[in-house]
Amino acid sequence: MAKESSHAVRAGLHRVVVIVDENSNPFELGCATEVFGLPRPELGRDLYDFRLCAAEPSTVMRDGFFTLTGVAELEEADEADTLIVPNRPDVEVPRRPVVLDAIRRAHARGARLIGFCSGAFTMAEAGVLDGRRATAHWQWADSFRTRFPSVRLEPDVLFVDDGDILTAAGSAAALDLGLHVVRRDYGAEIANAVSRRLVFAAHRDGGQRQFVERPMPNLPDESLAPVLDWANERLDSPLTVAALAARAAVSPATLHRRFQAQLGTTPLRWLTGERLALACRLIERGETRFEVVARRSGLGTAANLRALMRRETGVTPSAYQRRFGPEAK
Structure with missing residues (x-):
């Protein structure tokens, strides 16, 4: 009953759901929370209904730094308007089939998908990137191309917006992509307000290079x-x-x-x-x-x-x- 009440309070807001999986990187989770999950009293309204979900009751985060508990079950992904897929430090370790199935279902019903950093590997494993544009961290570009030749990888940009699928290159580029999404959803003025609260650059074009000399x-x-x-x-x-x-x-x-x-x-x-x-x-x-x-x-x-x-x-x-x-x- 409490879950239904929480849903009712935030009815009408665009729902952003993050899947947290074993060995997910806490930084990208923090970026998603900062951009999409915080109340916005300075704007006089909230922008998103933000949820975390996981396949298990407890999830060990990257390198065992901590264990995350108390989040929604994986079925919450089926209610997402935007689904943020899990990343991981070891890109050679496959994601769990139940997680990949949740991503496929979200894509099939028209939800927007976002991958931060190695999240592009997760989406590629799920098969939703075939024939699509995407980016990934520059150090994994060769591995990504070898494993997923049908994906149109753009390895030297901060992020790629391919309509209903968006990917960011490295950890900090998650903030760039998050602000880009806010700008796309609510306009430049709101995105600037969010960036001011983050004390972060309001706009870095996605086409900028990942690595500067x-x-x-x-x-x-x-x-x-x-x-x-x-x-x-x-x-x-x-x-x-x-x-x-x-x-x-x-x-x-x-x-x-x-x-x-x-x-x-x-x-x-x-x-x-x-x-x-x-x-x-x-x-x-x-x-x-x-x-x-x-x-x-x-x-x-x-x-x-x-x-x-x-x-x-x-x-x-x-x-x-x-x-x-x-x-x-």
């Missing part, structure tokens, strides 16, 4: 932070790569190298991503004139705004407005 610069004056802050304050200006390079007092070629080394992307791609994120926030805040949105975000014209939004988010500005604008809230 030098995540922390050796010399303080090589940090991109000052030029990034400067550019973010001037997104409505006609910024160019040359202008960014001039501000950083380096050549465009050097700027490109620093962006690749520190951010795993190019200056132009970063700039376009920041402008598109600003455009989304403007629409969410109620700006209905798309030519104004395009101008204030530095995207130039409404036509360019439409083309970029369709390419990057899969929807038009009008569709985004209907879904995330003030009237939709």
Whole structure:
């Protein structure tokens, strides 16, 4: 009866269920809980109905660090709108058949599936990744390709959004993918609020590289932070790569190298991503004139705004407005 009451209290919310299996990694479980499971009093509403489930009453976590008890039975996965599949440190150890069956059932009925890090191996074992795009941690790319040749592996990106199946590369990329999902479900403004509470970067594009040559610069004056802050304050200006390079007092070629080394992307791609994120926030805040949105975000014209939004988010500005604008809230 208590279980039914809990369900009733959170009725109507998108239900996210995490399967916890033996030797699951606690970090990814923590990422899922932080993004999808916490109350959101700062927003005045909760975003998701979050549950944990497992095949057994007690589950030994990675390397025996601790044992997890008191979570729902595996059947809870059959009620998930989004199902997060279990990962594990040893990718050669198969998942239990009951867990793979739960994933297959969720996929068959149209639930969204998410795999963090080695979770891609779990989904591939279940057969739901055949012919689909996915990513996995770079150190397991060769093993993954050998075992699952029918999966279209993209080994050098943070995460892959293939519609109803999403995968993140490494542990920290679980947060990137989680925030991407919140952005997809609730818009950029809500995702930014969640990222602020996490004290985490609001947006790293999924196409950025997993491994950057030098995540922390050796010399303080090589940090991109000052030029990034400067550019973010001037997104409505006609910024160019040359202008960014001039501000950083380096050549465009050097700027490109620093962006690749520190951010795993190019200056132009970063700039376009920041402008598109600003455009989304403007629409969410109620700006209905798309030519104004395009101008204030530095995207130039409404036509360019439409083309970029369709390419990057899969929807038009009008569709985004209907879904995330003030009237939709």
